[in-house]
Amino acid sequence: MRTVGSVHINNELLRRSNMANTYHQIYLQTVFAVKYRKAVIDKSWRSQLQGVIGNLISEANCKTIIVNGVEDHVHCFVGLRPVVSVSELMKTVKAKSSKYINDHSLTSDRFEWQEGYGVFSYRQNDVDTIYQYIQNQEEHHKRQSFKEEYLELLKEFKVEYNEQYIFQDLI
Numbered sequence: 001m002r003t004v005g006s007v008h009i010n011n012e013l014l015r016r017s018n019m020a021n022t023y024h025q026i027y028l029q030t031v032f033a034v035k036y037r038k039a040v041i042d043k044s045w046r047s048q049l050q051g052v053i054g055n056l057i058s059e060a061n062c063k064t065i066i067v068n069g070v071e072d073h074v075h076c077f078v079g080l081r082p083v084v085s086v087s088e089l090m091k092t093v094k095a096k097s098s099k100y101i102n103d104h105s106l107t108s109d110r111f112e113w114q115e116g117y118g119v120f121s122y123r124q125n126d127v128d129t130i131y132q133y134i135q136n137q138e139e140h141h142k143r144q145s146f147k148e149e150y151l152e153l154l155k156e157f158k159v160e161y162n163e164q165y166i167f168q169d170l171i
Helices: 011-015 043-059 086-103 124-135 146-156
Strands: 002-004 007-009 026-033 063-070 073-080 118-122
Touching: 026 086, 026 124, 026 146, 043 063, 043 073, 043 086, 063 124, 073 086, 073 124, 118 124, 118 146
Parallel strands: none
Antiparallel strands: 002 007, 007 063, 026 073, 026 118, 063 073
């Protein structure tokens, strides 16, 4: 794992496949938010959290391409192995990363991720573009809110959704 700024990359896992005679290339971007979209992922420990999330993805035998985000949400770009379900990967990543935050008292209140997540698939030709997009999250969110970004992804991928289930209101 190497760090570029606050971004964590695992190039070795990006090149490695462990299943003989099984060839795959499944690129997914996952997006998940802090409960109530609270802006509590502080810059002082954000990079540490991204490293933890990247390691959890790698421990699930998936490829951590990049993990980055801002104070209220995280993007993960992952090379998924066919034997790993997205739902189990996300359940593990969210549960163990929130446990890490709480065990290390990184927030003043109990930390929780919002229920659910977004997941979007990409082609090999999209890898560099998506990598750059995730790498530049902080700059990107100076121009667009998380809600706008998320709704744009849902529309771009033609994902049907009910607005009442997208976000829990800010408290």
